[in-house]
Amino acid sequence: MSYHNPLTPPRKSATFDDHTLAEIRRAAATGIYDIRGGGTKRKVPHFDDLLFLGASISRYPLEGYREKCETSVVLGTRFARKPIELKIPITIAGMSFGALSGNAKEALGRGATLAGTSTTTGDGGMTDEERGHSELLVYQYLPSRYGMNPRDLRRADAIEIVVGQGAKPGGGGMLLGQKISDRVAEMRTLPKGIDQRSACRHPDWTGPDDLEIKILELREITDWQKPIYVKVGGARPYYDTALAVKAGADVVVLDGMQGGTAATQDVFIEHVGMPTLACIRPAVQALQDLGLHRKVQLIVSGGIRSGADVAKALALGADAVSIGTAALVAIGDNDPKWEEEYRALGTTAGAYDDWHEGRDPAGITTQDPELAARLDPVTAGRRLANYLKVMTLEAQTIARACGKNRLHNLEPEDLCALTMEAAAMAKVPLAGTDWYPGKGGF
């Protein structure tokens, strides 16, 4: 009788998986940490873990295509003499000229304007093209103050003081030398070709008491006309929201860890900050505790992809959302039509994140004139407008199904959660129950 020894198949470690092993080898070979663009790639609790309940006997739905479902929102009603009105509650997040090509910035402005919403400058200042093609333009006031000047401050429609961003709360940025063209260098007052560090904190204020004075200065310079936003990364949303409000913000922008960046360390993106889903309820709670919910508007960003995400963010208490990565995808980022070129760069469509290197085949995250020329800003702007309109229609579809004649009438009671984690973070009941972790002290 013969025996054979059955072999167990090779088993890879869950701790040392293929990606981890490859990263160790890459670090050992190059001696530098991985820098990339985008937001977190790990799976975190997100809007997908929430569902709408829809109408039933206790509440009736509204007729699609017939009954009105209002989508507009006014931002900056607290102190600004000239609040801005958006036709849809979806804005375009701050992305710099420098990180993005001029054509890409123009496309974002065109698309936002067609859809009746705002777009936002970024680190590096405001370009004439961007101003010209954006009916509503939010001017970011950043720690680096690259390109900052009072003329642009006054010709903006709102000012966004950036304290942090979701991809890297507590971190600055780096625009590598290869993306520093003559024009980018001139706007930032730095020599061409050198790495440009964006500071992690503002040079002339620290802490909430200083911020209050800084906001006073900006209001005085702009004669109290412009709404002033304060943008924070998703770190301590309750206290950051409360402190921004205390400092005098008209609008709080809250960016979760799925929010993208032009370039930072992968370890930062993946290990610092909280998921968007975990940030919203504490921020809303802070506004409610201060009696200012809906009076100081809350814009939520980080991983917004669809009208369902918009509806869920609004149901949890946001007044608007902001999109960055999704807007870039809409205008052509990571499009499979460039697959051959993505492969030549050692990646594949859908995974390309070396935005800092300036070799984007889609012509978006680059300053290379030939690559940038690939993006037609008119066509790309139309694509963005289409996408924004689809998102709005999707959100309206859900709102009507929940019996709401206004997107902002969506509420947490319209939601349930698929997972314990999402239930705890969003403070909505686990599906089929009337309970979420922490409710009633349990």
Place this chain on the structure above:
Amino acid sequence: MPVFDLSTTPLRELNSALHGLEPGTNDTRFEVVNPRGHHAVAVGIDSPVSVEVHGSVGYYCAGMNDGGTVTVHGSAGPGVAENMMSGTVIVEGDASQYAGATGRGGLLVIKGNAASRCGISMKGIDIVVHGSIGHMSAFMGQSGHLVVCGDAGEALGDSLYEAKLFVRGSVKSLGADCIEKRMKPKHLEKLAELLEKAGVTGVKPEEFRRYGSARKLYNFHIDNADAY
């Protein structure tokens, strides 16, 4: 000459008046009394007006000045003349931290001492300090000139880009990538010009030493990681 008494007049009225000047107006001289440490005094000036402030001011006096001449007959709080575009700001007393932060042009004169982070992230402004400056001054300074007739604190010019620093007295320490550089005739000439503009007398350009960027950290390299 319009006089604004900030003990009785809201700050808004002062700044509004400074921003609302008609082209060609003759009323270009303003006086501010009883500033009593008010913040944001005379900010956002965008025409060649002259403002005399009698007393000490709080944060961001003359912030983003573009073409005006603001004189503070007292001391100034943090961020005086921050992000100045052009014009002149003179502080007769001392200045707190961040004086001239991110300034892009114009001349800031501090006749007393300046605290820490003087000229932080400066982008073209010229700053002349008759006295001494605190630590971390000219951090990430991109361009412009910082002239210090007294001493400089720790970590002067840390992570400096192309701003030029001149110090007459001692420097407690230099920051990362900041080194002493040879004073050339063109630097002496510039220094003489700035000293004269700032009303510094009895001091010769040859008494100063020049500091600038070693430019070793301009492009990231892992072997330089110890510098941070």
